[in-house]
Amino acid sequence: xxxxxxxxxxxxxxxxxxxxxxxxxxxxxxxxxxxxxxxxxxxxxxxxxxxxxxxxxxxxxxxxxxxxxxxxxxxxxxxxxxxxxxxxxxxxxxxxxxxxxxxxxxxxxxxxxxxxxxxxxxxxxxxx
Numbered sequence: 001x002x003x004x005x006x007x008x009x010x011x012x013x014x015x016x017x018x019x020x021x022x023x024x025x026x027x028x029x030x031x032x033x034x035x036x037x038x039x040x041x042x043x044x045x046x047x048x049x050x051x052x053x054x055x056x057x058x059x060x061x062x063x064x065x066x067x068x069x070x071x072x073x074x075x076x077x078x079x080x081x082x083x084x085x086x087x088x089x090x091x092x093x094x095x096x097x098x099x100x101x102x103x104x105x106x107x108x109x110x111x112x113x114x115x116x117x118x119x120x121x122x123x124x125x126x127x128x
Contacts, residue, residue: 009111015107
């Protein structure tokens with residue numbers, strides 16, 4: 001692979017990690033404000049802990065983990081959309097969740113595209 005390709009892959013990986021961190025920060029802040037201290041910790045755990053499983057693979061740049069993580073980002077988009085429509089008091093946090101979860105999904109798919117292995121070179125042998 002070329003250096004330019006490696007640079008793009010590195011930038012997209014960094015974007016994924018920044019977006020994931022921002023999404024989790026918004027979810028933690030939202031649930032800390034929304035719930036009392038006891039229930040808030042449970043809500044935060046349900047929001048954050050699903051990302052503990054793929055975190056190691058995301059940090060290592062494993063393509064398979066990025067593919068699985070793209071599926072994990074979708075419920076956060078649905079949750080944010082539901083809250084935007086149903087809960088006027090949480091529209092700020094919910095809107096940020098929608099934006100960040102969608103941006104995270106796009107960045108995960110972008111990483112899968114830019115890190116795709118090169119197709120094998122055509123063989124020099126010709127068919128009879």
